Amino acid sequence: MMALLEIRDLYVDLGEFSLRGASLAVEKGKYCCLIGDSGAGKSILLETIIGSFNPLRGQILLHGQDITKWSPERRKMGIVYQDYMLFPHLNIFDNIAFGMKLQKMSRKQVKTKVCDISARLGIENLLHRDINTLSGGEQQRAALARALVADPKVLLLDEAFSALDVASRERMRSLLRQLVKDLDVTVLHVTHDMEDVWALADQVAVLHDGQILQTGSPEHVFNCPRPGFVAHFLGARNILQGRVLDCDPSGLTHIEAGKARFYSIDHAPVGQQILVSVRPEELGLAREQPRGTLRNHLPAEIVRMERRGPLVWVTGQADGFCLQAAVTVMGAREQDLKPGDTAIFSFSATSLRIIEQQKNAPSRILQDPPMAPRIIPQALVAD
Ligand SMILES: Nc1ncnc2c1ncn2[C@@H]1O[C@H](COP(=O)(O)OP(=O)(O)OP(=O)(O)O)[C@@H](O)[C@H]1O
Missing domain, CATH: 2.40.50.100 (RNA polymerase II/Efflux pump adaptor protein, barrel-sandwich hybrid domain)
Structure with a gap:
């Protein structure tokens, strides 16, 4: 089966840090958690996939098509950051609608899409509210709605749950699990929380020092970790x-x-x-x-x-x-x-x-x- 998202031998040079030949393939509709030690390059990898950094070498493929040189907008990927990065001067509706307005979609289309995604995320009653009046969990769902409203093929999550308390995280996981299934979106999720891996992932990839050392099902990687860094990192x-x-x-x-x-x-x-x-x-x-x-x-x-x-x-x-x-x-x-x-x-x-x-x-x-x-x-x- 062809991967929906594939990175091949990706090199990114940022001076003091480099991605050094990272390769990974994620099939359509699958949920991949990217784990690794602090400073391994997980965020850099997401930023490269979304188009913020240009690789020196290697390819990013979407459904087999080389998108390495495409602009971030053309890639049509959604991303949610740890601190949500919502626009503080806009209310929730306008935050979610922001990208679609740039694409000059009709007001009716924008409204239909914003209402649909916010209902799925249980924030339809908050659309008129200012960002600073929302709880962390509500802001998190707004950021997720903004990332998903444009029907991205790939959703990138960069430690998106880490600011939430344990109970809110648990709720977000079950909401997200259902949502990515309903929307058939492929997910790459950077996390430090093994609970995310066990609850959500079909696949896990372990990144260390700019390289992906092992990938496979969580059961396989956890039970049969590659000797060396992966084994030690996963507690073998x-x-x-x-x-x-x-x-x-x-x-x-x-x-x-x-x-x-x-x-x-x-x-x-x-x-x-x-x-x-x-x-x-x-x-x-x-x-x-x-x-x-x-x-x-x-x-x-x-x-x-x-x-x-x-x-x-x-x-x-x-x-x-x-x-x-x-x-x-x-x-x-x-x-x-x-x-x-x-x-x-x-x-x-x-x-x-x-x-x-x-x-x-x-x-x-x-x-x-x-x-x-x-x-x-x-x-x-x-x-
Ligand atoms: N724009 C940049 N220019 C140069 N170096 C950078 C830049 N952004 C990050 N780095 C460095 O690249 C390395 C990898 O950073 P990255 O944020 O990808 O790590 P990470 O695996 O996501 O870590 P953490 O789990 O702590 O968030 C770090 O040493 C960081 O200081």
């Missing part, structure tokens, strides 16, 4: 290098990593060197190994426990492995775990994901950098 921690020993008739892949054996439901050829990962929140901890379950188990000495919000991060070491589990405060308290204890770190075959198949890699264990064991007061876990 327990990355082990191993080798496929066997694939049994039940579909389980048997993996050797150091002296340990694990099971995964992911597949790779027998003998293949691989990297596997299990997310910290998918590791359980127990004092005794449960009997008769098909979980992966690894006894390890607890070398560090650290309270982070509602979770306790527990680091264990065994046979050169360094594993991190994020367990609930209650879970840690019930097991009465403390540094120096031996605990069974366990995880299911579905949680152990093959994130890379490697060529000519020696079998060894990748570890986090050596860490001084740190003892935390038991009170930190027990409150």
Whole structure:
């Protein structure tokens, strides 16, 4: 299927910062979230797609047509910024109608379109109001209406929800989800909020230092992140290098990593060197190994426990492995775990994901950098 929006090998030079060969394709009607660290170039990429920056090299394609040199107006894309950028001297109606008036559409057409989009966004009663009398959420919907009223093929959102409180964000997500479906618009949404990704995205792309390092469905990118920046950025921690020993008739892949054996439901050829990962929140901890379950188990000495919000991060070491589990405060308290204890770190075959198949890699264990064991007061876990 041809992508509706495609960027190919895009280079933009801004002196101190460059986009360095960014490539991405988003199919018609799909919702793509663009994530990455601060300063990665996410906003620059949106601004380049909308036509504010000229690339040195590379192409921007809309339905296969090269629009790299088109003016921003001709591209007919809508954009919503974090601070909405509404015109303070115009009321809501005139803000939404602004672009259409420039295009010299008839008053009747303008009115019909403004009323339609504002009704969809639930702001039809606010059209006469000044911008400065609106709440953040209402301004946000007005900015969205302005971006959508001209039937753009592509909607670009630059951290558009970040100024809203949690409840308003949740409402905006469900409104937007329905709206983009009804209007069949293709979306590229820059966000720092993984909730946006899980609630809205069909596709996610990870940008770092001017390059898109990985793109795919949220499930794929989250569960099988590319080792290196993407894996670390998305919170993958327990990355082990191993080798496929066997694939049994039940579909389980048997993996050797150091002296340990694990099971995964992911597949790779027998003998293949691989990297596997299990997310910290998918590791359980127990004092005794449960009997008769098909979980992966690894006894390890607890070398560090650290309270982070509602979770306790527990680091264990065994046979050169360094594993991190994020367990609930209650879970840690019930097991009465403390540094120096031996605990069974366990995880299911579905949680152990093959994130890379490697060529000519020696079998060894990748570890986090050596860490001084740190003892935390038991009170930190027990409150
Ligand atoms: N007009 C400009 N000229 C030169 N450099 C710029 C310009 N605009 C932004 N930059 C720089 O380009 C880099 C990328 O900026 P950008 O705003 O795209 O990052 P971002 O990924 O959106 O970050 P954040 O998540 O913090 O908003 C930053 O180092 C920024 O200082």
